[in-house]
Amino acid sequence: MASPETPGDERMELGAGAAVASCSDSSSIKPGPSGAKVDSHLQDAIHLKTQGNKFYKEKNLRSAIGRYHRSLLVLRSLDSDVTAAVKGFGPEAPVLTAGQEELLRNTQVDCYNNLAACLLQRECVDYTRVQEYSLRVLKWRPGDIKALYRAGVASLQLGDAQSAKQYLTQASKGQPNDTNVRRHLQQAEDRLSTEYQKEKALYRGMFSSSQRAGEGASGGVAQK
Structure with a gap:
């Protein structure tokens, strides 16, 4: 788009009194x-x-x-x-x-x-409000393409690439040839891929450190 x-x-x-008023008070x-x-x-x-x-x-x-x-x-x-x-x-x-x-x-x-x-x-976009307004539209009209697109863009800017991908994937089904939808969807997928690789590297590093610690401990045991 x-x-x-x-x-x-x-x-x-x-x-508070009105909240517990009797039926006779309802005329107020x-x-x-x-x-x-x-x-x-x-x-x-x-x-x-x-x-x-x-x-x-x-x-x-x-x-x-x-x-x-x-x-x-x-x-x-x-x-x-x-x-x-x-x-x-x-x-x-x-x-x-x-x-x-x-x-x-x-x-x-x-x-x-x-x-x-x-x-x-x-000039200064309030992405929280953009997301809020777009989600209100989707509450009443779940398949609204523009609201899906804007919710996706806002979610991406707010750091929620997973939600952004979901919204933009739905938007792309309605607008498969829209270059803006495709571009932001690609950005969401790239960010998720980057996050996955970082997480993968983190776990690999933790495993290697644990393995080295185990080897060091076993090497320090005196032989009988």
């Missing part, structure tokens, strides 16, 4: 957005993502990143995975229709993929 695609083209994505928890509100939130998030795409095309990465983060923030109140973690302490997530759920996930996937693409183009 010579460079990340334009994000717009990617079809992908960032009280605000309900989630209504159906009309859900649609409004989704459209707001999509609009922010579209603005992010525009900034990305203009190479304004900072503004693009800001818009993608804001889009994801709007979607948090609709995501049952997020609200379930703070159940009883905030508004409940609304029940989404199948279409709304699909739109929610697609927008999240687009934003996380686009965030990873932006971060990879910065």
Whole structure:
């Protein structure tokens, strides 16, 4: 992958007392957005993502990143995975229709993929964040080629050549002719080979030292 695609083209994505309150106290928890509100939130998030795409095309990465983060923030109140973690302490997530759920996930996937693409183009790349965002995409869309590629690149830079090889091998199956995928996969394999040779040499050295020590000990025994 010579460079990340334009994000717009990617079809992908960032009280203890209350905890023990009785059922009669549950009315204090605000309900989630209504159906009309859900649609409004989704459209707001999509609009922010579209603005992010525009900034990305203009190479304004900072503004693009800001818009993608804001889009994801709007979607948090609709995501049952997020609200379930703070159940009883905030508004409940609304029940989404199948279409709304699909739109929610697609927008999240687009934003996380686009965030990873932006971060990879910065002068100082935060590979930990690139890996985190790519893995979030893979949670919802396991076969996403771009997320697999970026997760592989990030893992390689973070020193995990084994995971990098796994991600890049999967990416290469979807993009067998992509020179960037093949190049990074080769780098991962080379690094694993180097690590294996170092480990092999280490064990060989340990064995030789042990053997010499044993021979020295036996040579020092007096003959009767």
